[in-house]
Structures are given as structure tokens and as C-alpha cells.
Amino acid sequence: MHQKIRDAIKRSRADYTEIRVEDREATSIRYRGRDLEEAGAVVDAGGIVRCLVRNGGWGVVTFNDRDDLGAKVQQAYECARLAQTEEPIELAAIPIVEDRINVSLERDFRGVSLAEKKALVEGYNDLLLGHDERIVDTATAYQDEFRHLVFASSEGTFVEEELPYVGVRLVARAREGDNVQTAMEGRAGQKGLGFVQGLDDLARATAQRAVDLLAAETVIGGRYPVVLNQRLAGVFAHEAFGHLSESDFVYENPQAQEMMVLGRRFGRDHLTIFDDGSTPGLLGTHRYDDEGTPTGRSDLIQDGILVGRLHSRETAAKMGEKPTGNARATGYRYPPIVRMTNTAIEAGKTPFEELIRDIKLGIYACDAFGGQTMLENFSFSSAYAYMIRDGQIAEMVKDVILAGNLFTTLMNIDAVGDDFFWIESGGRCGKGQGGLPVTFGAPSIRIQDVVIGGR
Ligand SMILES: [Zn+2]
Structure with missing residues (x-):
């Protein structure tokens, strides 16, 4: 396979050619209430060729069968010429590398039967129910x-490069009359099966939180002055700020260019x-991105x-900056x-x-249940x-929606906790390409004067 890839690239007439080939095996098990909705495995393989022609543009061809890579490169070249x-x-230039990254997992999930994985999920599901x-x-799930x-x-x-993923998701819904409350937890990483075993306490805590929310x-x-827990602060950094740092967006959007001025x-x-x-x-970790940039x-x-x-290499060249290794694809398609x-x-x-000590009346907001951002505005x-009452965590409240302007809000972060962790x-x-695994990280943060929607 390696030689075939090298040969196909060598014969390309494009100014730049790349081939990415992927093999993927995955297992998915899902319960909804008492019902097992899915328990299955997929094996998938495919690849993508990208050619760049200076007086044309990008030509892209994706494929599943790997015979005749040369023909796929030729097709991509022709598309590139027409672009x-x-x-x-x-x-932008990147270091040229030859490298091979193999992972060794503490308990490799590929060697574990579907029945054992199903028993694990069923156990958590039973605890929730x-x-x-x-x-x-x-x-x-x-x-x-x-x-x-x-x-x-x-x-x-x-x-x-080898990229593993293992994850468990726990959602519990509690009901009392018309009052329906949901709690959600999970665990995921580039780890072995052990990482998602032994989460019985987490399952119980999830169910208990759904019940607590009823009251x-x-x-x-x-x-209010608001303290965000790590998980909400991390999502906030990603959603409200992080997407504005993606240079394809900045480059194409004049308003974003005005906002995102370095310095x-x-x-x-x-x-x-x-x-x-x-x-x-972590979920967003790889030694090289999908353009080969470290x-x-x-x-x-x-x-x-x-x-x-x-x-990416392209946005870095456009803006006269250095590639950062952030060109990523959600698979070979x-x-x-x-x-x-x-x-x-x-x-x-x-x-x-x-x-929290100096907050007379405030809110301690935990975890994210979703959000929206529109340039500099978010909710x-x-x-x-x-x-938070008189410097102490007090009663639980629900339906807390934080809204505001990103710049005002970032300036209003007046204290940053020492309790950082990767979530x-x-x-x-x-x-555009569906869900790509990422990780958020943050300490607890305090923000003054946040608009809270509610009653
Ligand atoms: Zn995002």
C-alpha cells in the first residue's frame, strides 16, 4: 500500500498532491430506556486525494476501493485544473517528515467482545433506570x-498515525407531572476500555441530578456575578471565542477581520x-494534522x-502567518x-x-446544555x-441561560481559578463536516455582570 501511494503521487502532474488513506473499525451500542436501539460494529476503509494546481485550484476525489490510485490522482488533477x-x-511551508505513531492501549477495546461492551452499557443503563x-x-451509549x-x-x-476513541454517554430524564428534567454525563478519550469502566458512581450521580432538578x-x-464551572467555562472558550480564531472564518468574513486584530x-x-x-x-489530539503539519x-x-x-497551510499563507496544525477532517470523505x-x-x-467568597448574590453555573453564537453575541x-448567597453555594436552580457580548464578557472575567482540568x-x-472529537479545558472562572435569562 505504501509503495502504491508513493508511486501514485510521483506520477501526479499537479503542483501539489496529497493522499490520505484511512481504515476504521468502530462499535456502537445504544439504549433508550429499556430498549436496545443499536449494537453493532462497522469496518470502513477509504481515502481522499487532493491536488493543487497553481492556475486552477483544489481538486478533490474521495474513494473506497484502493485499486488504481494513479487514476484517482489523475481525476483530482483534472478537477484542480478546471477549478x-x-x-x-x-x-505555507511545513517541515517534511517521515513518521509512524502507534498507540498502545491499556485495555485495547478491539480485543473485547461485543457482548462484554453491551453488558457494560446495560449495567449503566440499569443503574440510571x-x-x-x-x-x-x-x-x-x-x-x-x-x-x-x-x-x-x-x-x-x-x-x-493510529487514533483510538472510546466513550460512554449517560443521559437520565426524570419526571414529576409536567416537570421533566434531564441530566447528562459522559467520558471519552483516546484510551482503552478501562477508561469507561467503573463509572457506576457517575451513573448514579447523573440520575440523582435529574431528580434534584425536579425540585x-x-x-x-x-x-449577576457568575462563577462558571470548568465544563461550562471550557465550552464557552470553544464556542464563543474559539470559532472566531479559525482563520478560514476570519479570512472570509470582513466583520471578523475587524474584530480579530492581533494585539x-x-x-x-x-x-x-x-x-x-x-x-x-485527549479527543482533539494527533501528532500531525490532516495536512501533515505537526x-x-x-x-x-x-x-x-x-x-x-x-x-491550515492555505490560510497561513494567505495571512502571512505560520501553520498551526489545525487542518482537520472528519474522516476520509x-x-x-x-x-x-x-x-x-x-x-x-x-x-x-x-x-465565591465575596459574592453576596450570584450564580454558580455548571456544565453546558447547548448554546448559540452569532459573531460577538452568545447565549x-x-x-x-x-x-451563591453570602459567599456560599446555596440552593439549586434551573433554566439558567447566560447571554452577552463576547468582548464585554471576556473583559468581565475578573478571577480565574486554580482548578484547571481537561474535561x-x-x-x-x-x-460543516459533522461532529469532530475535541476536548475543552478550563479552570472555574468568575464573570461580573452577566445577563441571566429566567423567570
Ligand atoms: Zn465547535
Whole structure:
């Protein structure tokens, strides 16, 4: 296979040619209430050729059968010649590497029977359903995936990389009359099966939270100082800010260009936000992105100042900056586009107790239940929340929706916690190509004067 790929690239008449070939095996098991909705495995293989012709553009061909790669390259070349781009496409230089990354998993899920995986999910599902009679519905899922990728380019890069994924998702729905409440938890990483075993306590806590939410009052709307827990702060950094750092978006959007000026102050000195595709075991991690660019840490906001953004080779060349290893594709059916990997707010120095100590009346908002962003405006629902009264966590409240302007909100982050962690509850980012695994990371953060929708 390797020689076939090299030969096909060598014969290409394009200015630049790359081939990415992928083998994927995956298992998926899902329960909905008592019903087993899915239990199956897929084996999938395919690839993609991208050719670039200077006076044309990109030509892309995807395929499943790997015979005659030469013909696929020729097809992609012809598409590239016919393509019309407004300005010539350049690719910023990257190091040429030959590398092979094999993972070894503590308990490789590929060697575990479907029956054992099903028993694991069934066990969690039973715990959710049996926790309380008010639990009326569940959605419990297990997924694993092992991807083997080969990437080669006409510049001489040849990379082979293995990417595992294992994840469990727990959703419990509690009901009392018309009052229906949902709680959600999960765990996912580039790990072995052991990572998602032994989560009985997490399952019980999920069910209990759904039940607790039945008794929670709807929050009274207004402006509050708000402390976000790590999981909500991480999603906020990704959704409200991170997507604006994706250079394909910045380049194509004049309004975004005006906003995302390097050197502009975005927050106070304690605010640093970065993306790092090289941290082991996280969902957005790979040694090389889908253009063969090595991944690493890219600071986006450093000490409050916008210092960088995320690039593919093409956007880096357009903007005269360096590629950052953020060209990612959701599998072989797609060409890479600029995506985040693992995006995080860096740890600060303030212990959690100090974050809440001086708040007379405020809100401790936990986890995200979804959100919307429109350029600089955002709104997020937290999954559950508590009032903060006289410096103490008080009663649980529900339906907490945070809304605001990104720039005002970032400037209003007046304290950053020392309790950073990478959130391993699972994350996917949608952007044209469907869900791509990403990880969020953050400490707890305090934001002054947040608009909270509610009663
Ligand atoms: Zn996203």
C-alpha cells in the first residue's frame, strides 16, 4: 500500500498532491430506556486525494476501493485544473517528515467482545433506570473507534498515525407531572476500555441530578456575578471565542477581520486561552494534522491580548502567518478545514472558595446544555446551577441561560481559578463536516455582570 501511494503521487502532474488513506473499525451500542436501539460494529476503509494546481485550484476525489490510485490522482488533477479561484492558492511551508505513531492501549477495546461492551452499557443503563422511580427515560451509549491513517504528500511527508476513541454517554430524564428534567454525563478519550469502566458512581450521580432538578426553582432573571464551572467555562472558550480564531472564518468574513486584530486586548492580564493538539490522550489530539503539519500549543489570547489564531497551510499563507496544525477532517470523505483540537483557558491562581467568597448574590453555573453564537453575541444554557448567597453555594436552580457580548464578557472575567482540568466527559464540534472529537479545558472562572435569562 505504501509503495502504491508513493508511486501514485510521483506520477501526479499537479503542483501539489496529497493522499490520505484511512481504515476504521468502530462499535456502537445504544439504549433508550429499556430498549436496545443499536449494537453493532462497522469496518470502513477509504481515502481522499487532493491536488493543487497553481492556475486552477483544489481538486478533490474521495474513494473506497484502493485499486488504481494513479487514476484517482489523475481525476483530482483534472478537477484542480478546471477549478477557478479568485486568487492563486499558496501553501505555507511545513517541515517534511517521515513518521509512524502507534498507540498502545491499556485495555485495547478491539480485543473485547461485543457482548462484554453491551453488558457494560446495560449495567449503566440499569443503574440510571433503577435509581429512582421518577427516572422515566434514559439514553445510554457506548462508542469505540480505531482509526489508522496514512498521509503522504508530494513534498515528501509520509506519516502513519493510529487514533483510538472510546466513550460512554449517560443521559437520565426524570419526571414529576409536567416537570421533566434531564441530566447528562459522559467520558471519552483516546484510551482503552478501562477508561469507561467503573463509572457506576457517575451513573448514579447523573440520575440523582435529574431528580434534584425536579425540585429546583427556575432562576430569577437579572444581572449577576457568575462563577462558571470548568465544563461550562471550557465550552464557552470553544464556542464563543474559539470559532472566531479559525482563520478560514476570519479570512472570509470582513466583520471578523475587524474584530480579530492581533494585539487587541480581549481580557485582563490573567486571561490566557490556547489550543493544543499535542496533549496525549485527549479527543482533539494527533501528532500531525490532516495536512501533515505537526501539532502543538498555539496561544490565542495571552495575558489578555489576542496573539494568534488557528491555521491550515492555505490560510497561513494567505495571512502571512505560520501553520498551526489545525487542518482537520472528519474522516476520509472530507478535505481538511481549519478546526480546533483541544482548546482551553489556562489555570489561574484563585482557589474556588475565593472565587465565591465575596459574592453576596450570584450564580454558580455548571456544565453546558447547548448554546448559540452569532459573531460577538452568545447565549448558553447551563445544565444545572446553584445560587451563591453570602459567599456560599446555596440552593439549586434551573433554566439558567447566560447571554452577552463576547468582548464585554471576556473583559468581565475578573478571577480565574486554580482548578484547571481537561474535561474528559466527551466533546464534539460541528462545522460543516459533522461532529469532530475535541476536548475543552478550563479552570472555574468568575464573570461580573452577566445577563441571566429566567423567570
Ligand atoms: Zn465547535
